[in-house]
Amino acid sequence: MLIDTKDYTPKLMGAIxxxxxxxxxxxxxFHALDSAAAKGGKLDAKTRELISLAVAVTTRCDGCIAVHSAAAAKAGASREEVAEALSVAIALNAGAALVYSARALDAFGQQSG
Structure with missing residues (x-):
């Protein structure tokens, strides 16, 4: 176990x-923003939590991972659905690194030109 989320989450909530x-x-x-995003509209709770987990991975937020993994389980997400959502996050994050690497190389070229 990398992080004991059942122990971590209550400590995090206390610190928050x-x-x-x-x-x-x-x-x-923040609470108003979070509440607005959590309201049901076109996406069901499970889909929103799968998206939340993928975003949590790309933003490297351990607290978000802890909270949204629990919420995804509560919403009925399967391990396979979570893995698929995380696969999208991995692909997107690699793409973001590629794009920002091109930007960094361009910025460097502007400085040394």
């Missing part, structure tokens, strides 16, 4: 609660 006490407006804004 402390941050919320110190920065109430920021946490309220």
């Amino acid at each position: 609660g402390q941050l919320g006490t110190a920065a109430q407006a920021t946490l309220a804004g």
Whole structure:
């Protein structure tokens, strides 16, 4: 086990609660944004959680992975569905690295030109 999410998640939520006490407006804004994204519309809860997991991987957010893996399981996602969503994240992240490598090389060329 890399990270014990059942132990990590409550500790993370406690730390976020402390941050919320110190920065109430920021946490309220995040909560409003999160609540708006979580409302059902065209996508069901399982699909939203699979997307959330893929995004969590590409943004390297351990807390997001912990929270959304639990939510995906609760929404009925299978291990195979999670693996497929993560495969998309892997492919996209590699593509992003390719694009940003081209940008970095271009920026370097501008400096040394």
